[in-house]
Amino acid sequence: MLYHLLYPLHDSISAFNVFRYITFRSIGGAVTAFLIMLIIGPWFIRQLKKYQIGQIIREDGPETHLAKQGVPTMGGVLILSAICMSTLLWAQLTNPLVWLLLFVICFFGVIGGVDDYQKISKKSSAGLSAKGKLILQVLGASVVGLFVLLHPGYDGQLSVPFLKNVQPDLSWFYVVFAILVIVGSSNAVNLTDGLDGLATGPTVVSAAVYLVFSYLAGHAVLADYLQIPYVQGAGELAVFCGAMVGACLGFLWFNAYPAQIFMGDVGSLALGGALGGVAIIIKQEILLCIVGGIFVMEALSVIIQVGYFKVSHGKRVFLMAPFHHHFEKKGWHEPKVVVRFWIVSIILGLFAIATLKLR
Numbered sequence: 001m002l003y004h005l006l007y008p009l010h011d012s013i014s015a016f017n018v019f020r021y022i023t024f025r026s027i028g029g030a031v032t033a034f035l036i037m038l039i040i041g042p043w044f045i046r047q048l049k050k051y052q053i054g055q056i057i058r059e060d061g062p063e064t065h066l067a068k069q070g071v072p073t074m075g076g077v078l079i080l081s082a083i084c085m086s087t088l089l090w091a092q093l094t095n096p097l098v099w100l101l102l103f104v105i106c107f108f109g110v111i112g113g114v115d116d117y118q119k120i121s122k123k124s125s126a127g128l129s130a131k132g133k134l135i136l137q138v139l140g141a142s143v144v145g146l147f148v149l150l151h152p153g154y155d156g157q158l159s160v161p162f163l164k165n166v167q168p169d170l171s172w173f174y175v176v177f178a179i180l181v182i183v184g185s186s187n188a189v190n191l192t193d194g195l196d197g198l199a200t201g202p203t204v205v206s207a208a209v210y211l212v213f214s215y216l217a218g219h220a221v222l223a224d225y226l227q228i229p230y231v232q233g234a235g236e237l238a239v240f241c242g243a244m245v246g247a248c249l250g251f252l253w254f255n256a257y258p259a260q261i262f263m264g265d266v267g268s269l270a271l272g273g274a275l276g277g278v279a280i281i282i283k284q285e286i287l288l289c290i291v292g293g294i295f296v297m298e299a300l301s302v303i304i305q306v307g308y309f310k311v312s313h314g315k316r317v318f319l320m321a322p323f324h325h326h327f328e329k330k331g332w333h334e335p336k337v338v339v340r341f342w343i344v345s346i347i348l349g350l351f352a353i354a355t356l357k358l359r
Helices: 002-011 014-020 022-050 063-068 076-090 096-122 130-150 173-192 200-217 220-226 234-255 264-281 293-311 323-329 334-354
Strands: none
Touching: 002 014, 002 022, 002 076, 014 022, 022 076, 022 200, 022 234, 076 096, 076 234, 076 264, 096 130, 096 173, 096 234, 096 264, 130 173, 130 264, 173 264, 173 293, 200 220, 200 234, 200 264, 200 293, 200 334, 234 264, 293 323, 293 334, 323 334
16 A cells, blocks of 8 residues: 555655565565554453453363463454555555465455354364365365466466476366465464464564565566576565564564463464465475474374374374474473474574575
8 A cells, every 4th residue: 555655756755766665565564563463462462351252272182281271362363454454555456466365364364263263152172173174275275276377477387496497287286286285284383373472483484484485586587596486476475474474473472471362273274374375376385395394293293193093093103292292291391392393493494595595
């Protein structure tokens, strides 16, 4: 909005020329989202307490988590509001890719919101059925897959880190691949959201890395130099990613141990879906496995645990899944698990950026 209102004035007031730069607007989006969270956060927490919108702890979780029962949840509503408002304020709104990402984050946010509402109203950790949730996620993700494949300038080719000459073309199967990436990312972030600040930290890192890649993918000269796919208009997604970084940092202000608020499924499903959406749109799909390594590890730990439990007739690989609970069972205090996972996430994020030159 600011771009459309203020940039046209640059002919008479040169200072407004700054609004043409994506870097400036990405920073503006990040700062705006952060301030929205910081200013509205305390009021929002009070409202959640007033209406008794509190966390429902699953009975089979660690005993130490029983103290979290009743802590305000659905903070993802505020996160999504901050991201959307900041993006609408700072992004170029004639760009269809921006609207596509806003659709993804809102659609997955609605799925998570319905899930959270059912948990709270039933006072049970069981919300939407797994099948119902999956069908809705596939529906939302398929919109992105079809849009990308049918949009001029896109194709079904994959970008493989480290291998610049390897670009397999999936053709129409790319839609299925996109669904797997977005739905998988959404559920992986949801599984990671089990400790205070655990999902928020890696989300900040992942969004920051994709901010860099979005900017580069939308710059024809830099994309050609770095030998990454050029995607016309992708630079504006850096503004969206900047808003994600700012909103999540602002949420972390209240979500850090001991948490005053949880994001709930409305936040985790939406943030994961948005990360998957960015990865698909800028053609850096496989990179998500690196930059979002923490999320991948958490999802795999659940798959391995469930699979081994079935084939071994009751035996377990981990003391408890998802993976972060395994370390809690080993005696690690919650803040130590969270901070060490953050450290790993930062290292993975730096490694992901290094792939720009390792091709």
